[in-house]
Amino acid sequence: MFNVRKLAWVGFAFMLTGTALVAVMIILNEASVLYTFYPPLAAHPFFYVGLVLLVLGIWACCFGVFINYSHWRKAHRGQPTPLLAFFAMGVFVLWFFASIGITIEVLTLIPWSMGLVETTNVMVGRTLFWWFGHSLVNIWYLVAASVWYVVVPKLIGGRHFNEKLIKLVVILLVILNIPGGFHHQIVDPGISLSIKYLHVFMSLAIAVPSLMTAFAMFAVFERAGRRLGGKGLLGWLKKLPWGDVRFLAPMIAMIAFIPGGAGGIVNTSNQLNQVIHNTLWVVGHFHVTVGMSVVMTFFGICYWLVPYLAKRRLTAKMNRLGVIQTIIWTVGMVLMAGSQHAAGLLGDPRRTSFTTYGDHSTALSWIPYEYVMGMGAVLLLIGVLIQVYAVFHMMFFAPKGETEFPVAEAEDGAAPAPMWTERWGLWIVLLLMVVAMAYVVPIMDFILNAPPGSPPIKTW
Amino acid sequence: MKQAVYGLLLYGFLVLPPVAALLESIMIVHMHMQMPLLVLSGIFMARFFQIHFPRFFEKWNKNGVPGVLLFMVIWSYWMIPRMMDETLSVQAVEVFKFISLPFLAGVSLRDSWSKLGSSAQSMVFVFLTVVFLFMAWIYIGADKQICNNYLEVEQKTLGWGSLAFALIMIIYFLQLFYIDQSEYK
Incomplete structure (x- = not known):
């Protein structure tokens, strides 16, 4: 059996080395390219190599989680996954597919920054960056949301919200997330107005699971507050x-x-x-x-x-x-x-x-x-x-x-989440479909109507 | 029945002239978003017809094969570049699109799906994958503009989009082989 714990340490080592390499290059003033490292701003090749190591570290952790999940599924047939594990699966699926865009970008920037390739397609680079960039912050948000849904109810002496809704929120956030990054490019040139307009729908789609979360959390607070004796319209707030x-x-x-x-x-x-x-x-x-x-x-x-x-x-x-x-x-x-x-x-x-x-x-x-x-x-x-x-x-x-590691329980007599929520194969395919719908048009447009491209530029 | 109402709402939204005009203004969105969404609206609305006309489906689509054949014919028809082109220039063809995709393809697919065995369902996936691959070959390979209404660059984009969809269908197919689906019923 593959040792998942070792895989996590390997991932940690990769990420640590990658971060160190990136930080050193920034401190040496060899990578003044800001957080988004948009081309044509060019950094030292080692800056990009550091980023590659960082992503490899993330992938090692992703595969660790996927292997763990599949072990658990085999050992607990017919049972829905515990909520925190489900969140972890969502987070790492998103990590993996979001980081594919930036990996492609960085791999094209390395030969360019080394001078082996003369020019790079700036717009493709920006688009591949935001394929990843917005999902990155949503990954943090999804981790925070796991605590709101699963840990906070326990701390206030309540129960967690309906498991089916929680899992649906995770699934929606994973499927709809990646094209959300497109709104960072809303004033970029080279993308037609109608495509930008359609993308607004894709970005706003992420608001739906967030609104579901807001509703669910306040319902949990009110239930817990009333159970503790909170009276009147808002009396339960005081009981928290x-x-x-x-x-x-x-x-x-x-x-x-x-x-x-x-x-x-x-x-x-x-x-x-x-x-x-x-x-x-x-x-x-x-x-x-x-x-x-x-x-x-x-x-x-x-x-x-x-x-x-x-x-x-x-x-x-x-x-x-x-x-x-x-x-x-x-x-x-x-x-x-x-x-x-x-x-x-x-x-x-x-x-x-x-x-x-x-x-x-x-x-x-x-x-x-x-x-x-x-x-x-x-x-x-x-x-x-x-x-x-x-x-x-x-x-x-x-x-x-x-x-204690606080993990909330379901309400008495609550039904477990239906097993279809565990169909990660399907969710990943839907995620890929959404990505294809969102990115084929702009990327093909940038490549087929490509400008001459830009050589690396170092401003200071 | 609720989903039939959702289907009708989706259909109503897609029929709105500004929505239709926006979706049809981009070739790949026309084929890969508007058309599947029309089928999807039909899939939702099918519930209404199944409840109100059970005898009709019992009589004409007993084992699901006629329905799925109808779906395949309608879907293939709309993959022909000329047809897509004509929806933009001939009003009657546009009307036919808005009727055929939801009510002939969507409704019949929904009614047939549960009646088909797993091997027949797989055949539908294979059919869609092959169609997408074929489209990719035509649209990427063509060195001339095939549609009057769309530029060559849009045509190439549609080709690459079809290739992406075909690959995703293959991924879906592979995971069906490797993951025991009975657990998730």
């Missing part, structure tokens, strides 16, 4: 354990996804995107979605997962520190993301260094918002320091003891 950081952090994360999701719909809509494209609004958007919805969920996880792994306990004092950290982080993010959204609407660009454009009045009007961003950033730095301290403390210094 607001003083428990393990609940508070993911709860604020979930609430943040309401403005985050709404902002996402703005970004996806063709006309609205014209207003906010490449402004600080976008930076504000991912501070809300990733910096709050995802990261705060992960912070919340730390307060039970780290003690669980270290065989220690979460003390009342550490819980209080966690609550304080959560509040500092929330205030910091609200200041930072809020002012970024506002400055973006006034036209403040992103991906540029600071300038007042010769003291132009519009550019000067952005500065007050930039002060607020700075204040938010200071609070966030304090938040990070506290979080790092908390993790170290819980890992090495907290009192020894047993910590």
